[in-house]
Each structure stands twice: as structure tokens, then as C-alpha cells.
Amino acid sequence: MARRIFFLSMLFWAFSPALAADEPLFLLNDACVRCHLTGERSGFENSVTAWREGVHFRADTACADCHGGDRYANLSMLKKGHLGKFGEGEIVPLCGRCHVSESEDFLRKTTGPVDAPRCRATCVTCHEHHRVEKSRAADLVTEKHCGSCHSFSKAKNVAEAVGLVDKAVAGIEKALAARKDAGLPVESAERELAAIQNGYARVFHSGTAKTLPGEIREKTLADLDRLALSLKAGSPGRWKVEGLVVTAFFGLVLYVIIRRMKALPDISKLTRRKP
Known part of the structure; x- marks a missing residue:
């Protein structure tokens, strides 16, 4: 059979x-x-x-x-160890087998004081079950996702903060592209941006609609502003202006030296003996 x-x-x-x-x-x-x-x-x-x-x-x-199970086994062994549909309390630990830091942050949020209201959301509330895409905060902070648990009005301040982050990141990415085109180093700034974005993701997994706006502004936006200022200080346009100023300065110094050398008396004439 x-x-x-x-x-x-x-x-x-x-x-x-x-x-x-x-x-x-x-x-x-x-x-x-x-x-x-x-x-x-x-x-x-x-x-x-x-x-x-x-x-x-x-x-x-x-x-x-x-x-679970063995996808390469014959049919009689295929379901051995198969877990099937997961219960609500099993989802976060399951995802946490790969997404360790995110699950730890999320569990910290959902296991607060005993008398505090518990968050009933899980990973699939925002990221869905099988069609899991690379997430952007702006795509997740929507009435579809947030409104499934509570009124979206509670998350509007979060959406505003997310919009500011997206705008800041877009500006930094534009500055990095300009530096690349100018042949300037970008590796350090790219690593810093990646670290900020990783921290941003951790803030999102540990925060709530009440705490997220403040945490995003105090941490993520502050770090992005600092990175943007450092890139602006070393922007290609500023480097060109400063380069022109330095070149003009040394050109002026060289011109003054040459003029003064020409104004000096001819030493060979002064030391030449008369016959």
C-alpha cells in the first residue's frame, strides 16, 4: 500500500x-x-x-x-517527530531557535510583572506564518497588524517615529552613495548603520506601543543623527571645498616664496672678482 x-x-x-x-x-x-x-x-x-x-x-x-519529521524519508517514516500545528505558547520559542536575540527581547516584554497585562501577540502576529518576508517597521506598524490586538490610535506615535527613522536612514544611504561615487571610504559608516538598524530591531521586539516612541527617539534617532553629522563633516562636497582652500593656500605660499627669491640680489655678481 x-x-x-x-x-x-x-x-x-x-x-x-x-x-x-x-x-x-x-x-x-x-x-x-x-x-x-x-x-x-x-x-x-x-x-x-x-x-x-x-x-x-x-x-x-x-x-x-x-x-519536524524527515522530509527525505519514505512515507512510513515521514511523520516521525512531526509537530504539526503549534500552540500559541510554542511559537516564540520555536522561532527563537534561529532568531535568538529577537525571541529573548520579545519574551522579556511578554513576561513582565505578574500583575501586568500580558501581550498576547506572537511572532506570526506581525510576520505571518509561512510567507515571511524581510520586514520593514513601516510595513508592520499598520492598522492591519496593530489593530488586530488594540486600537491603532495607540500606535500612531510609533508610526510617526518610524517615519522619522526611515527618513534618516534614506538620508544616510544617499550620503554613503555619494561617498562611494567620490571614491571615499564607507565601510566603517556602513557597519555603524547596520549596528544601529540591528539595535532598532531589538527595540521593536522589546518595546510596546507606549514605550516605543520614546525609545526610538532617544536611541535609534539619536544614533542616526550622530552618524549623519559625521558623514556630513566628511562629505565629498566639503572635502572638495577644503581641498581647494588648502591648494590655494599652498599656491599663495609658493608664489610669495618665488617673488621673494626673485627680489634677492644675485649672489654670483656680488662675489665675482674684477680683473
């Missing part, structure tokens, strides 16, 4: 338009994907399609990496 099911699933897979011959090898060999996309196990096609459109698919993270 198992052989027949396996043979039929292979036939479905072979003629299915969902899996082309140029698919990555790990996808072609994934028994979870073969069954769910070919109809052998119907009802999960949308999950697989969504996963293939997200960052986890592009990072070679497959079904079994989260759900």
Missing part, C-alpha cells in the same frame, strides 16, 4: 506544473512539498505556496526545520 501511494504521488509530482524541472534540488527531493503540492495531501497547498514566496525558502529553510 505504501509503495502504491508513493508511486501515485510521484506520478502526480512528475506532471504537476507547480514543480518545474529547474527547481532547486532540495525542493524536488522534499517529500512534504511533493505531497502537499500534488494533491496527495490536499488542504495545505496555500501554505507551501506561501512558504516558497518568503525568505525562509530562499534561505533553504524547509518544512521539517520547523515542523
Whole structure:
């Protein structure tokens, strides 16, 4: 029976338009994907399609990496260790197996004082289940996401702070591009910007609608402003002006030296003896 099911699933897979011959090898060999996309196990096609459109698919993270089981085993062993659907309390620890700092920050927020109201959100509240994309704060601080738990009016101040961060980052990226075009070093500034953005993400995972606006302004925006000022101080335009000033100064010094040398008497004439 198992052989027949396996043979039929292979036939479905072979003629299915969902899996082309140029698919990555790990996808072609994934028994979870073969069954769910070919109809052998119907009802999960949308999950697989969504996963293939997200960052986890592009990072070679497959079904079994989260759900357990063995995607390369035969059908009788495929479900061994399979976790299936996760409970609310299991999601953050699961994601935290890879996203360690984010989960630690988030759990700090959700496990405050015993008498404090608990945050019922989890990773999938903002990042969804299978179609996980690279996140921008501006895409997450919306009525769709924030409004699913509380009134979006509580998050409007967060949205304003996020807008300021996006504007500051855009200005810094423009300054870095100008420095690159001018042949100036940018590696140190790029590392600093990446560190600020990582800190920004951590602030978001540990903050609340009440605390985030202040934390973003006091930490993230302050760091971005400092970086922007340092780039402005060494901007290509300023370097050109300062270079012209220095060149003009040394040119003037050289001109004065030459004029004075010409004004000196001819020593050879003074020391020449008369016959």
C-alpha cells in the first residue's frame, strides 16, 4: 500500500506544473512539498505556496526545520517527530531557535510583572506564518497588524517615529552613495548603520506601543543623527571645498616664496672678482 501511494504521488509530482524541472534540488527531493503540492495531501497547498514566496525558502529553510519529521524519508517514516500545528505558547520559542536575540527581547516584554497585562501577540502576529518576508517597521506598524490586538490610535506615535527613522536612514544611504561615487571610504559608516538598524530591531521586539516612541527617539534617532553629522563633516562636497582652500593656500605660499627669491640680489655678481 505504501509503495502504491508513493508511486501515485510521484506520478502526480512528475506532471504537476507547480514543480518545474529547474527547481532547486532540495525542493524536488522534499517529500512534504511533493505531497502537499500534488494533491496527495490536499488542504495545505496555500501554505507551501506561501512558504516558497518568503525568505525562509530562499534561505533553504524547509518544512521539517520547523515542523519536524524527515522530509527525505519514505512515507512510513515521514511523520516521525512531526509537530504539526503549534500552540500559541510554542511559537516564540520555536522561532527563537534561529532568531535568538529577537525571541529573548520579545519574551522579556511578554513576561513582565505578574500583575501586568500580558501581550498576547506572537511572532506570526506581525510576520505571518509561512510567507515571511524581510520586514520593514513601516510595513508592520499598520492598522492591519496593530489593530488586530488594540486600537491603532495607540500606535500612531510609533508610526510617526518610524517615519522619522526611515527618513534618516534614506538620508544616510544617499550620503554613503555619494561617498562611494567620490571614491571615499564607507565601510566603517556602513557597519555603524547596520549596528544601529540591528539595535532598532531589538527595540521593536522589546518595546510596546507606549514605550516605543520614546525609545526610538532617544536611541535609534539619536544614533542616526550622530552618524549623519559625521558623514556630513566628511562629505565629498566639503572635502572638495577644503581641498581647494588648502591648494590655494599652498599656491599663495609658493608664489610669495618665488617673488621673494626673485627680489634677492644675485649672489654670483656680488662675489665675482674684477680683473
